[in-house]
Amino acid sequence: MNAFEQNPGEEFRNSILTSIPMGLLAKPADQADAVMWLCSDQARTVTGDSAGRRGYPADKQTSRPGAAGAAPHKSSRTSQRSTYMTAHNLDFGGRVAIVTGAGQGMGRAHAKMLASRGARVVVNDLNADNATSAVAEITAGGGTAVADTNNVVTGAETIVQSAIDAWGQLDVVVNNAGINAFGTFWEMDRDTWWRVFDVTVKGVVEVSRAAMPHLIASGTGRLINISSNGLMGVPLDSAYSAGKAAVWGLSIGLAAEAREVGVQVTTLMPVAWTPMTRDAFQNPVVQEAMKENVPPEAVSAFVTYLAHQDTTTYADTFEIAGVAAGRVAIAGMERVDAVAATPEAWVEQAEALTKDGEMRVFHNASESFRDQMVHLAPELDSVLPKDAANVERV
């Protein structure tokens, strides 16, 4: 049984179906949510029984304007629904979100899930047909969204203005738009290389800069930047790797100053089966593994969790694939000492320098800097400030 096949017993579910007034729930998706929640252990904890409606989230008991209804997972397999079910739907209470590149793939899934929890969403995508159809899908489900077809590189101010014009506020930005192109670094067409880098980096920078004043005004602004484990190195993909590394650096760098003004910045390295991965991964075994285990909606669940006003993180980076998320940190191996500051002394240490071993996590530049200094001169431990760059981790 994989992670998507946890299923409450058929008999138990049927007993619930006959015991709750399903007519009070507005939409089939709400009803499905209700059943799944009532089947959960959490429901039993809250209600004290297996089938009562007591304790079920109020917003699911009657029709709620602005909610598209929960759509936990697109698959028709009931077994997959349960994986995405939460006891209490996170309520975005009319918060306003921009999701860039939301016409297809993960961005579309993020926009839909945020809208299903009551957020009003700007669906940005260069592809106008896809942006429009995503908005139509959200509104057909009872959600609220507008389409925006500006390029994240050149139209950032207008994208942000779309949110302000429509609803007068902006609380969440998911910088998701991205492109990729493969080719040998030194042979690849120069414009193609820079286009990938620009959409990846400049798009995030421009949208984030335009959004910051509004995210600050929100009081609980959330900036979620989509990077990639591609930054760890993918052959023939240097523009993408470089760009995604820059997004990571930008996010970590920005997190400290953004925290001071109430904006939370998080970086994600997602993996999902989307048009982008369909084009990138030709191996049928890999394709099947991805189709089965990493639907875009799973990443959306994590994005929606992070985007919520009650979720607290600081300068964190997460890998997210399916129902598994892992925090990614910068870590360093045990330091290797040369007997003297000469090139020849490093020749002696060539093997030690490249050996894997014990690692320490560096949460910020101060930690790394201080660690280096104290390694060289232990007496500095008592005099160097703990937080030389004033970015103490919360």
Ligand SMILES: NC(=O)c1ccc[n+]([C@@H]2O[C@H](COP(=O)([O-])OP(=O)(O)OC[C@H]3O[C@@H](n4cnc5c(N)ncnc54)[C@H](O)[C@@H]3O)[C@@H](O)[C@H]2O)c1
């Ligand atoms: N799919 C994965 O496994 C994976 C892994 C790591 C990172 N990512 C990143 O996640 C994000 C979403 O990936 P996906 O797989 O859903 O991709 P996708 O190709 O399916 O969707 C990307 C969307 O972005 C839009 N877009 C591209 N350039 C744009 C621009 N300049 N302005 C506005 N919209 C633009 C495209 O039209 C498209 O709809 C990307 O940033 C990607 O690099 C994806």
